[in-house]
Structure formats: C-alpha cells, structure tokens
Amino acid sequence: MTETTRERNTDLVPEFSTDAVEVVERETVFDGFFKMLRLRLRHRLFRGGWSEIFTRELFVRDNAVGVLLFDPRREQVGLIEQFRVGALERPYGPWCLEVVAGMVERGESLEEVARREVQEESGLEVGRLEPIHSYLPSPGGSSERLHLFCGCVDLGGAGGIFGLPEEQEDIRLRVLPLDTLLAALAGDSPDAGAVDNAATLICLQWLQLHRERLTGRKGATHG
Incomplete structure (x- = not known):
C-alpha cells in the first residue's frame, strides 16, 4: 500500500x-x-x-536536512564534531558529535541538500539515501523542520577537517564503531552524554532498528 x-x-x-x-x-x-x-x-x-x-x-528557520553516515560493510558511523554556541554550558563542552546537516536553499530538493552537505562536511560521496523521519525540533518557539536521512558511504580511510571557512565552519569528521555509539545510548552508560542532540539520537535509534536490513547480516542487532 x-x-x-x-x-x-x-x-x-x-x-x-x-x-x-x-x-x-x-x-x-x-x-x-x-x-x-x-x-x-x-x-x-x-x-x-x-x-x-x-x-x-x-x-x-526553514527546512533543514540531516544525514547519518553509515558504512554497512564495516558497520561504522561517521559523525561530525563542531563548536555549537548553544552548548556552552554542556557538561561535555560545546563541541558536539552530530549528523551532517544543512539548510535547504530555494529551489533545492532535500536529496540535493543531503548530498551537497555530506560532500562539504565530510568530503564523501553518498551512495543510496534512505529517509528516516521528518520532525519539528522545537515547535514551542521555532518554525524549523528537520528531514533526516541515512546515507550509505564507504568510511574506509575517511576523516579529516572540513567545512566552509567563509561560513566560520570548522568541522572534524569522526568515524566510530556503531556498537560503541549504541552502547552510549544506554542511560546507565558512562558515555551517555557523549551524543545528546535529538537528530543524532533519532538517527542512531533508527539505525539500530534497520541494522540487519542495511548490512545484510542476520543477528546484526547487538550493541
């Protein structure tokens, strides 16, 4: 249907x-x-x-796009690390681990934005893009709607510093085992606060549910 x-x-x-x-x-x-x-x-x-x-x-704020970078063969996740002024009082400090994200410009499709932002913030080319969810991050005071995707990529040898200097972007790509990130989602984990923004949490929980399908491996749901 x-x-x-x-x-x-x-x-x-x-x-x-x-x-x-x-x-x-x-x-x-x-x-x-x-x-x-x-x-x-x-x-x-x-x-x-x-x-x-x-x-x-x-x-x-207008529409925005977020992309979780996932390597199905290696079962690794690519997250970006960057300074966020809204996180100045965050216990871990104002450098946050996040999915790739960017604003939708006039005339762009969501998929075009997703691929552009991934290239700018990670230097990678996305294979297939899977829609995850669309939601309002803070409807009590903001008009922004965020559209989330999972982008399948090859993370072998990935990493480095990216972003547009003219937009004051200073972005580091981090490649982490999926199991490490899923373990940090547990409330009693000592790393529970390492990932604490809604878009990344939603994407990781979605990936936990769809891991077996994306990797093609039975039983790939531990973590």
Whole structure:
C-alpha cells in the first residue's frame, strides 16, 4: 500500500488545524544570522471559544536536512564534531558529535541538500539515501523542520577537517564503531552524554532498528 492510498489513523489527527489560529499582528524584531518574529495571536480552545490575544516570539528557520553516515560493510558511523554556541554550558563542552546537516536553499530538493552537505562536511560521496523521519525540533518557539536521512558511504580511510571557512565552519569528521555509539545510548552508560542532540539520537535509534536490513547480516542487532 502506498503513502497516497493509506488512510490516516483518525486517533492521531488533532482536533484543530491552521484555520483555528488567528494572527492579529506580526512584527520582525530581529533579522541577522537568525530571524525572530513577535506574533500577537489567538486560537480556539478545547473547552470551546477562543483564547485571549497573547504574544509569542517565533524563531524563524526553514527546512533543514540531516544525514547519518553509515558504512554497512564495516558497520561504522561517521559523525561530525563542531563548536555549537548553544552548548556552552554542556557538561561535555560545546563541541558536539552530530549528523551532517544543512539548510535547504530555494529551489533545492532535500536529496540535493543531503548530498551537497555530506560532500562539504565530510568530503564523501553518498551512495543510496534512505529517509528516516521528518520532525519539528522545537515547535514551542521555532518554525524549523528537520528531514533526516541515512546515507550509505564507504568510511574506509575517511576523516579529516572540513567545512566552509567563509561560513566560520570548522568541522572534524569522526568515524566510530556503531556498537560503541549504541552502547552510549544506554542511560546507565558512562558515555551517555557523549551524543545528546535529538537528530543524532533519532538517527542512531533508527539505525539500530534497520541494522540487519542495511548490512545484510542476520543477528546484526547487538550493541
């Protein structure tokens, strides 16, 4: 059954949609490296009627793509390590292990962005791309939607420093055994905080579920 012919589970459909929101005023309060809007709005209530008009700030970000690099033959994962200003107070420090990621430019398909970002941030060429999931990282205050893929690559001899200096990118590609990363997902692992961003966690958990299919090896689900 295809995606277009499947019927949605009505238990998962929200009661309200976009037409249950009225934006009274929209103001740009910051427009720099990022953009911030201030909205005055109201919406319908579960108990009936409408809410009072209230104010919310919205961090405006467009679609983005994330790619988990996986070598099925070696059962290795490629993650990038880079500085993140939002992680200044992180116990492990502000250099985070992440999937390759980048913003979607006008006119680009998601797959085109995925392949471009992988080449820029790892120097690798992707074989097949498998969709993982699409989600809103922080819908309470941001409009960003992140589209995740698994990119099958050859990680033999991979590594090095990448990124675009004109965009202040200083990126190191790390190649790690899949089992090492999966073991770090356990809550009682001493390495549990080494990977602590949502996109990478989602991708690794997806890979744990699909490992046997991607590698073609029975029983390749330990870790």
